[in-house]
Amino acid sequence: xxPVRNPYAPGAGQRPPELAGRDRxxxxxxxxxxxxxxxxxxxxxxxxxxxxVGKTVLLNTLRSQAxxxxxxxxxxxxxxxQSLRRPLSAALHMAVRELAPHHRAPDRIxxxxxxxxxxxxxxxxxxxxxxxxxxxWQPGIDVPPTSGRADSGDIEIDLVELLSDAASVxxxxxxxxxLFIDEMQDMSPYDVSALCAACHExxxxxxxxxxxxxxxxxxxxVLSGAKSYxxxxxxxxxxxRLDRISADQALCAPAEREHVSFEDKxxxxxxxxxxxxxxxxxxYGKATWDHAPQSPITPDDVxxxxxxxxxxxxxxxxxxRYERATPAEREYMRVxxxxxxxxxxxxxxxxxxxxxxxxxxxxxxxxxxxxxxxxIKKGLxxxxxxxxxxxxxxxxxxxxxxxxxxxx
Ligand SMILES: Nc1ncnc2c1ncn2[C@@H]1O[C@H](COP(=O)(O)OP(=O)(O)OP(=O)(O)O)[C@@H](O)[C@H]1O
Ligand SMILES: [Mg+2]
Numbered sequence: 001x002x003p004v005r006n007p008y009a010p011g012a013g014q015r016p017p018e019l020a021g022r023d024r025x026x027x028x029x030x031x032x033x034x035x036x037x038x039x040x041x042x043x044x045x046x047x048x049x050x051x052x053v054g055k056t057v058l059l060n061t062l063r064s065q066a067x068x069x070x071x072x073x074x075x076x077x078x079x080x081x082q083s084l085r086r087p088l089s090a091a092l093h094m095a096v097r098e099l100a101p102h103h104r105a106p107d108r109i110x111x112x113x114x115x116x117x118x119x120x121x122x123x124x125x126x127x128x129x130x131x132x133x134x135x136x137w138q139p140g141i142d143v144p145p146t147s148g149r150a151d152s153g154d155i156e157i158d159l160v161e162l163l164s165d166a167a168s169v170x171x172x173x174x175x176x177x178x179l180f181i182d183e184m185q186d187m188s189p190y191d192v193s194a195l196c197a198a199c200h201e202x203x204x205x206x207x208x209x210x211x212x213x214x215x216x217x218x219x220x221x222v223l224s225g226a227k228s229y230x231x232x233x234x235x236x237x238x239x240x241r242l243d244r245i246s247a248d249q250a251l252c253a254p255a256e257r258e259h260v261s262f263e264d265k266x267x268x269x270x271x272x273x274x275x276x277x278x279x280x281x282x283x284y285g286k287a288t289w290d291h292a293p294q295s296p297i298t299p300d301d302v303x304x305x306x307x308x309x310x311x312x313x314x315x316x317x318x319x320x321r322y323e324r325a326t327p328a329e330r331e332y333m334r335v336x337x338x339x340x341x342x343x344x345x346x347x348x349x350x351x352x353x354x355x356x357x358x359x360x361x362x363x364x365x366x367x368x369x370x371x372x373x374x375x376i377k378k379g380l381x382x383x384x385x386x387x388x389x390x391x392x393x394x395x396x397x398x399x400x401x402x403x404x405x406x407x408x
Pocket of ligand 1: 014018050053054
């Protein structure tokens, strides 16, 4: 059918034509926003899930929800080896600019911006990294920086002061501030620890500022490694693959708007191929649409299109990640894939004990730590429970099992 009218959107953070299966999260967030703006106690939120399950898309949708309630919002994508100061300053600047038109005292906004600038220009004394923050970079704030607030150089102290001041601007206008942090597992331990401390402090004073983080499944472990109370500080939401009804809705609703329908059996075949993972739902949906000669779409249309979707996934989704691994890391992942071959009747990759990987390779577990740690840092695998590792990418094990061992 007409590829120009193809509604499906496989991509990173790409808004799907139909946001399926997330009603629970959306209505929960509505309650959070309402409670926080009324000064009720609430916890910040953490969304966790595998690659391509729709964390970024959900984060963006929650942000729109906050904006529509006239909250100030800002978003950060954490990167390994990058301090939080600059991106956080930019995000808060954005949030306060959104609030400014509703504020009756422009001086208060300027006072806050002066603190924000002082925070932004300060290097981190505690991070173990000396960044040359004064070189060329300017936060784009016209007021001069203050001194003596949020500029101690200790990120923990500074964050508490900065976020409290930001929250009090939001209190003035009767709403709140929501900070969205994507790829949160990549934040440095110093920054994670400081952010937890700031959230802890703010939650005690009922300040209307919340953090909504998103990251890989081991993010809760990263947070509790930084502060033991983080388990009580955040509310964790696991973002998972779509159930059958939601996956069908993700495919059928956009098609209906184009007056196209699916035969039930076509939806069976599509669900079997995608396993309900949102990225795969979009990828198979897109290929199927392009191949199908007419509506309704039949199971054979899906079968004819599937190899196209798979080869695109093999290059873009799996291959690009596999390429990032060194030969030793690839060997590690191949053994993982072999050992995670499941007889559990589902398509979900199982976690593999690291000891078993060492045994299979006939190596000492310690000698494999560098490969494992590098793979974690590259975001390809994560540590599960009780000494296990698992792939962050759904269906990655299946992909690896079909790859020839080109590294000898
Ligand atoms: N609820 C949903 N219904 C239908 N499609 C969705 C849904 N959520 C996400 N998608 C689609 O899935 C794809 C992946 O979404 P997204 O980039 O948000 O995933 P992610 O979890 O952030 O992945 P990563 O961990 O790689 O950043 C996008 O193409 C998006 O359109
Ligand atoms: Mg994402």
